Amino acid sequence: MEDRLAVEEVCTDMDDFYINAAREVFPRARIVLDHYHIIAWGLHQMNVIRTTLQTVSGKKFPVQLILMRPAHLLTKEEMKKLQPCFKAFPEVKVAWMIVHELRKVYWQRDWRKAHSQLRKTVWFCEQSGIPEMEDLAKTLKRRKVEILNYYISKTSNAKTEALHARFETMKRLHCGIRNVERFAKRLMFCLLPFSVLTELFTQSV
Numbered sequence: 001m002e003d004r005l006a007v008e009e010v011c012t013d014m015d016d017f018y019i020n021a022a023r024e025v026f027p028r029a030r031i032v033l034d035h036y037h038i039i040a041w042g043l044h045q046m047n048v049i050r051t052t053l054q055t056v057s058g059k060k061f062p063v064q065l066i067l068m069r070p071a072h073l074l075t076k077e078e079m080k081k082l083q084p085c086f087k088a089f090p091e092v093k094v095a096w097m098i099v100h101e102l103r104k105v106y107w108q109r110d111w112r113k114a115h116s117q118l119r120k121t122v123w124f125c126e127q128s129g130i131p132e133m134e135d136l137a138k139t140l141k142r143r144k145v146e147i148l149n150y151y152i153s154k155t156s157n158a159k160t161e162a163l164h165a166r167f168e169t170m171k172r173l174h175c176g177i178r179n180v181e182r183f184a185k186r187l188m189f190c191l192l193p194f195s196v197l198t199e200l201f202t203q204s205v
Helices: 003-004 016-025 037-056 064-068 078-088 088-108 109-126 131-142 144-148 156-173 180-191 194-204
Strands: 011-014 028-033
Touching: 003 180, 011 016, 028 037, 028 144, 037 064, 037 078, 037 088, 037 131, 064 078, 078 088, 088 109, 109 131, 109 144, 109 180, 131 144, 156 180
Parallel strands: 011 028
Antiparallel strands: none
């Protein structure tokens, strides 16, 4: 309990289970929602709009990967490719612009400016009249504190996500897990620092 009370901050994704578990296990810790998952949720909502409209209209535009990229990184050619989609589906353009505003929340210098940008993004969502964007606004308002806690120490769980990706890769190479103990040993061996491995091999020789 002493160790758990000493934890000051926990960075997690948007899953309510993890958030509630973190609050119960680390009662004094600030909860920070990883910014990658916030942006990913906005992109997901935008993609739902696009796929729904394409299904209803029968029109398809191969722009999904372009839409997922930050607007300021797109080339002129990529912007031209988006125009037919935006013309056919104005709602997609609105959602795309809102996601860009959401990205700006994490470009601010401090908590105050980030808070202002978040309020602006929520306002855009609510004024859009698009159900998916209105749902996004509800999520942003409900998790406002956890989102803005990022500006206390700018914590991210990117390293954890990268480690998890390694685990999944090893799991696929194993074609599943037949022997849990052996798999755990393999993970530990593969993730040991090279200096430790060198020392172990030197001792064995």
